[in-house]
Amino acid sequence: MILIDIFVGAIMLAAAAAAMWVRNLVSAVILVGVVSLAASFIFLRLGAPDVAMTEAAIGSALSTVIFLIVVRRTESHEKGPEVQR
Amino acid sequence: MASLILTAALAVVAVAALMATWQLLRGPDTPTRAASMDVLTSILLPLIVGLAVKSGRGIYIDVSMVYALLSFLGVLSLARYFDRGL
Numbered sequence: 001m002i003l004i005d006i007f008v009g010a011i012m013l014a015a016a017a018a019a020m021w022v023r024n025l026v027s028a029v030i031l032v033g034v035v036s037l038a039a040s041f042i043f044l045r046l047g048a049p050d051v052a053m054t055e056a057a058i059g060s061a062l063s064t065v066i067f068l069i070v071v072r073r074t075e076s077h078e079k080g081p082e083v084q085r
Numbered sequence: 086m087a088s089l090i091l092t093a094a095l096a097v098v099a100v101a102a103l104m105a106t107w108q109l110l111r112g113p114d115t116p117t118r119a120a121s122m123d124v125l126t127s128i129l130l131p132l133i134v135g136l137a138v139k140s141g142r143g144i145y146i147d148v149s150m151v152y153a154l155l156s157f158l159g160v161l162s163l164a165r166y167f168d169r170g171l
Contacts, residue, residue, distance in 0.1 A: 004136065007099055011106050011125075018110050026166065030118045033159055034109060034125060040152070041129060045136075049144045056152045060126075064159035068166050 005045050012038035025075070029067045036060045088139075095135045102128045119163045126156040 012035055019031035036059030044052035105128060109121040130149055137145030 001136075001139070004095065004099065004132065007102070008132075011102065014106060014110060024115055026115045026163075027112075027118050030115070030122050030163070031109070034122055037122075037126060037129060041133070044133065044145065044148055049148050052148050053151045056148070057155050060152075061155045061158035065162045068162050072166065072170055 005042070008038050008041050008045075012042070025071050026068070029064060029071065032067070033060055033064045036063065091135060091139055095132065095139070098128060098132050098135065102132070116167060119160065119167070122163075123160045126152075126160070 015031045015034040015038065019028045019035065022028050022031065036055060040052045040055040040060065043049075043055055102125065105121050105124040109118055109125065112118045112121060130153055133145055133149040133152070137143070137149070
């Protein structure tokens with residue numbers, strides 16, 4: 001049982017590290033969504049199902065949409081070879 | 086016997102999550118990462134339901150239902166972004 005928590009926590013850490021290292025903004029948005037997914041599971045396992053429900057609704061669904069809208073609105077202002085779709 | 090089968094099922098789901106995470110981390114392009122995020126979302130649901138059966142807590146089923154109802158929004162917005170822009 002505790003092995004599953006450690007496993008999901010390892011997935012969360014790997015996704016967070018990759019979200020820092022990746023050079024693509026939309027990939028970083030996807031990886032942050034995976035971090036939120038794993039955080040919801042950790043909240044559930046720590047005994048807070050209502051917090052897990054809120055995290056699933058806000059963090060995984062709504063913040064991905066808002067981040068994508070922000071990337072779309074601001075990418076015309078970005079100049080440089082490292083920022084790409 | 087039932088506990089053994091449940092543990093084996095959770096192990097299979099964990100292996101599937103491992104493979105989806107591998108594809109998420111090394112995916113060369115962004116649509117691969119989007120697809121693997123969708124796969125990870127679908128994998129987390131049987132993990133939660135299996136833990137609900139194993140630990141005997143009914144509230145996990147409710148969380149799993151809310152998650153299944155809401156998890157399509159992120160992938161839907163990503164698909165819209167890849168198609169013609171959000």
